[in-house]
Amino acid sequence: MKIKVLIADDNSFIREGMKIILTTFDEFDVVATVGDGAEAVEYCRSHEVDVALLDVRMPNMNGVEATRLLTEQTKAKPLILTTFDDDEYILEAVRSGARGYLLKNNDPERIRDAIKSVYNDHHVLQDVVLNTIKSNLLTGAQLKPQTGHEQHNGHAAAFDPVQPAAAPSSGSDRIDRSLFTERELDIMAQIAKGLSNKEISKKLFISEGTAANYITSILNKTGLEHRTQIAIYYLTGEVKQSED
Numbered sequence: 001m002k003i004k005v006l007i008a009d010d011n012s013f014i015r016e017g018m019k020i021i022l023t024t025f026d027e028f029d030v031v032a033t034v035g036d037g038a039e040a041v042e043y044c045r046s047h048e049v050d051v052a053l054l055d056v057r058m059p060n061m062n063g064v065e066a067t068r069l070l071t072e073q074t075k076a077k078p079l080i081l082t083t084f085d086d087d088e089y090i091l092e093a094v095r096s097g098a099r100g101y102l103l104k105n106n107d108p109e110r111i112r113d114a115i116k117s118v119y120n121d122h123h124v125l126q127d128v129v130l131n132t133i134k135s136n137l138l139t140g141a142q143l144k145p146q147t148g149h150e151q152h153n154g155h156a157a158a159f160d161p162v163q164p165a166a167a168p169s170s171g172s173d174r175i176d177r178s179l180f181t182e183r184e185l186d187i188m189a190q191i192a193k194g195l196s197n198k199e200i201s202k203k204l205f206i207s208e209g210t211a212a213n214y215i216t217s218i219l220n221k222t223g224l225e226h227r228t229q230i231a232i233y234y235l236t237g238e239v240k241q242s243e244d
Contacts, residue, residue: 037066071097174237
């Protein structure tokens with residue numbers, strides 16, 4: 001059974017190019033290509049879509065808002081495809097329910113693997129994207145939602161970075177450390193650095209299975225659902241859970 005994919009991008013060249021690329025893989029069925037987030041949400045409400053590939057900057061409705069609505073109202077799993085200059089959107093997209101955040105300049109095979117991972121309920125977040133999240137948060141940037149949809153002018157953002165008056169504390173100071181063992185805190189710190197379970201096990205001299213057990217314990221204690229949320233929690237102290 002093929003994975004049903006929707007592509008949303010206001011650039012017709014990129015949109016159709018991505019369709020051509022995906023149709024070369026037997027595992028995908030590109031069911032629709034649309035030009036903005038509103039069209040993506042409307043289509044997914046009335047059709048079966050497994051994974052929705054969303055550009056971030058689109059007219060009428062941007063990829064972040066589309067991600068939020070798709071997560072709340074449909075079964076489609078949002079995967080953001082973006083460029084390096086969309087840093088201000090990354091954290092809010094993840095908070096809004098994006099299952100992955102991938103750069104457009106990846107090889108077709110990497111994009112294929114990301115779509116399959118998202119379809120199989122895994123999360124995809126490139127190291128460069130996670131590093132951007134860390135950089136934004138540790139320099140004190142906060143994301144403030146604006147009212148209404150983004151106006152598409154090439155530079156307008158749906159969320160403005162705002163500098164707080166007080167100097168930011170380090171990531172681990174923002175969480176309740178009493179909830180966790182020292183080893184769990186070590187694990188969280190490594191996740192926030194973008195390390196995989198294999199890399200964590202080597203760095204902390206434990207088995208991958210033990211690392212996975214610690215992560216499960218952290219998820220149970222916080223009510224979080226995946227390692228990306230653990231990274232955000234460790235860096236911000238915020239627990240963003242899925243809404244019913």
